[in-house]
Amino acid sequence: MAGMIEAIALSKTYGRVRAVDDVTFTAAPGRVTGFLGLNGSGKTTTLRMLLGLTRPTSGRALVNRRPFADLPDPLRQVGAVLEQGISHPGQTGRAHLAAQAILAGAGRARVDHLLRYVGLGHAADQRTGGYSLGMRQRLAVATALLGDPAVLILDEPANGLDPEGMAWLRELLREHARKGGTVLISSHLLAELAQLIDDVVVIADGRVRWVSPLAELYGTTARRLRVRGRDPRRLWSAFERAGARVSADGQALAVVGLSPEDAGEIAFGVQVPVYELTVDTPNLEQIFLDLAGAS
Amino acid sequence: MIALVRSELYRVVTIRSSLFSLVVLGGLGLLIGWFNMDAWELLAGIGAFGLGVMQVAQHHQHRTAVLLHLARPRRLTVLAGQLVTTVLVAVGFAVLSGVSVLGRGEVTQFRDTLTVVPLMAVFGAANAAVLRRPTWVFLGWTGWFLFVEGLLGRLTAPLPFSAFLAAGAGDRQSLLVLACWTGLAVVGAVVAVRRDLTGD
Numbered sequence: 069m070a071g072m073i074e075a076i077a078l079s080k081t082y083g084r085v086r087a088v089d090d091v092t093f094t095a096a097p098g099r100v101t102g103f104l105g106l107n108g109s110g111k112t113t114t115l116r117m118l119l120g121l122t123r124p125t126s127g128r129a130l131v132n133r134r135p136f137a138d139l140p141d142p143l144r145q146v147g148a149v150l151e152q153g154i155s156h157p158g159q160t161g162r163a164h165l166a167a168q169a170i171l172a173g174a175g176r177a178r179v180d181h182l183l184r185y186v187g188l189g190h191a192a193d194q195r196t197g198g199y200s201l202g203m204r205q206r207l208a209v210a211t212a213l214l215g216d217p218a219v220l221i222l223d224e225p226a227n228g229l230d231p232e233g234m235a236w237l238r239e240l241l242r243e244h245a246r247k248g249g250t251v252l253i254s255s256h257l258l259a260e261l262a263q264l265i266d267d268v269v270v271i272a273d274g275r276v277r278w279v280s281p282l283a284e285l286y287g288t289t290a291r292r293l294r295v296r297g298r299d300p301r302r303l304w305s306a307f308e309r310a311g312a313r314v315s316a317d318g319q320a321l322a323v324v325g326l327s328p329e330d331a332g333e334i335a336f337g338v339q340v341p342v343y344e345l346t347v348d349t350p351n352l353e354q355i356f357l358d359l360a361g362a363s
Numbered sequence: 364m365i366a367l368v369r370s371e372l373y374r375v376v377t378i379r380s381s382l383f384s385l386v387v388l389g390g391l392g393l394l395i396g397w398f399n400m401d402a403w404e405l406l407a408g409i410g411a412f413g414l415g416v417m418q419v420a421q422h423h424q425h426r427t428a429v430l431l432h433l434a435r436p437r438r439l440t441v442l443a444g445q446l447v448t449t450v451l452v453a454v455g456f457a458v459l460s461g462v463s464v465l466g467r468g469e470v471t472q473f474r475d476t477l478t479v480v481p482l483m484a485v486f487g488a489a490n491a492a493v494l495r496r497p498t499w500v501f502l503g504w505t506g507w508f509l510f511v512e513g514l515l516g517r518l519t520a521p522l523p524f525s526a527f528l529a530a531g532a533g534d535r536q537s538l539l540v541l542a543c544w545t546g547l548a549v550v551g552a553v554v555a556v557r558r559d560l561t562g563d
Contacts, residue, residue, distance in 0.1 A: 120436045122559040123428060137436040148433055154426045156378050163377035170370040171434035195379070211430065 070132060071091055071097035071218040071250040073118060081114050084140055088112045089274040090127070095267070096251040097218065098246045102265035102282070103254040104356060110274040111254040112150075115223050117253075122342035131219055143172040147212030149222040154211075157197025161207050163213065164196055172215040182210040187236070195345025200230030209237070220244060222253045226260050238264045258356035270359045277359045284357060293331050296320035296344035306338045307331065320344060367435055367444035368451070371418070375452055381417070385456060392460025400469050404476045404531040407460060411453035411480040413501075415487025418449045420497035429560055438556040442492060446485050448550070453484035473531045482538075482545045483527055489548035493555040 072254035080088040084332050088110040095101035105111045116122040118129040131139060131146055139145050155164045165179045183192045184353040186206040191199065196207060205228050212220060218239065224232050240266060241251050255261050258268075270278040278285065296319055297303045304321060306316050311324040321329060328347055335342045375381045388410045396403035422428035422445075434491040435441050457480040464473050490500050508524045518525045521537075529537035 119433060122561075123430060123557075139436070142436055143434050146433070150429055151426055154429055156374070156425045156427055157420065158379045158381075159374070159377055163373075167370050167374050167377065168430060168434065170366050170373060171431075173366070234447070 105271035143215035371448035396463035412487035419491035489552035492552035
């Protein structure tokens with residue numbers, strides 16, 4: 069399938085350290101896949117193996133069913149954003165893109181278009197050494213888009229971007245996926261990507277801990293109610309009799325295993341006035357940290 | 364390969380420090396060549412070596428080697444492109460800076476130097492492909508030149524820089540020795556270029 073990214077039993081060992089251990093996942097066209105893990109979990113090493121920059125100790129890294137090194141015209145198939153914006157500090161943004169455009173077979177018009185597209189039109193003739201981190205990230209995105217590739221691989225692209233920049237990047241990547249492109253994006257913050265990704269791969273200590281659509285990750289946490297009433301003891305025992313798991317949450321009770329309707333009816337049944345009854349949305353960041361921290 | 368060479372040449376002229384170095388070295392060569400041909404020969408050869416080192420090592424220093432390898436994943440193609448670019452830049456530099464030598468009618472020394480310059484450029488670039496850090500290359504070879512070739516070898520041993528000095532003066536045997544050292548460095552680069560590109 070065009071645009072498919074596949075990591076198959078990918079491992080990388082440095083001396084005695086197994087940085088990446090038997091990592092398997094796919095990123096499909098038309099979807100944004102979040103590759104999540106804490107710092108040092110093996111995300112960057114995995115992405116570098118996918119891009120042919122690091123040789124796997126074992127396993128296979130494929131893009132469009134081929135190792136990266138075997139891709140004809142790779143810049144027209146894969147765009148990558150790595151290491152918080154790579155450029156020579158003594159070169160202007162325009163010259164940097166033009167040098168890469170020669171390699172990608174893209175023209176000057178494409179360079180000018182991309183500089184405007186990423187919001188660097190005004191700084192095109194400044195040397196990149198004077199760019200802010202956010203500007204360097206925007207230049208890196210423009211570099212990745214030079215060959216108009218179907219596959220985008222981005223390693224922590226949000227680093228250095230302000231909220232406006234992050235919103236811009238989110239829209240750009242969503243649009244890319246809507247057009248049928250494949251996006252694989254890494255981050256150590258799930259909350260940062262929650263509004264962007266369709267699928268999630270969680271890696272910890274070099275091993276994949278979770279692979280699923282994002283919605284399924286939400287579903288791993290049972291819905292929790294927060295109930296505050298006049299007589300917490302009576303409510304507690306009534307809820308437990310109904311089969312719920314109850315714990316204290318400050319002045320209120322945390323109830324798992326009941327719907328809000330059931331909880332309301334039970335409280336009414338035992339004649340305890342209820343002052344508050346809310347449904348806690350699943351704490352996605354906590355789910356991620358639980359998975360990423362598991363070792 | 365042609366696109367790679369074009370891109371590398373474009374980088375040379377659009378990176379301010381690279382262009383500045385070329386202009387300063389070229390101007391210095393023109394001036395020196397008018398007064399002392401041997402000094403020009405030394406400048407052209409060592410300049411070619413330095414340009415070769417910087418051509419390759421800058422990519423590692425500023426991480427742009429990553430972009431190069433994303434565009435051309437075949438490592439040997441990248442190495443070949445860089446060596447060709449280095450030769451073009453070094454020969455261009457030597458020709459332009461040697462105009463004053465030609466003006467004095469010293470065609471033989473000009474020709475001998477132009478024979479040595481590509482070898483020195485490739486030698487420098489290949490060393491940089493192995494070590495990846497310009498400081499290590501420059502400091503390493505400076506120490507080697509002073510202590511091994513200078514003090515121990517008295518600049519007559521069949522070693523790279525001694526061979527360069529003699530070959531520039533027209534010694535064919537030394538040219539062969541320098542070519543062998545350059546070939547050895549290229550073999551090292553061919554092996555080393557396959558290493559992983561590490562992160563920050």
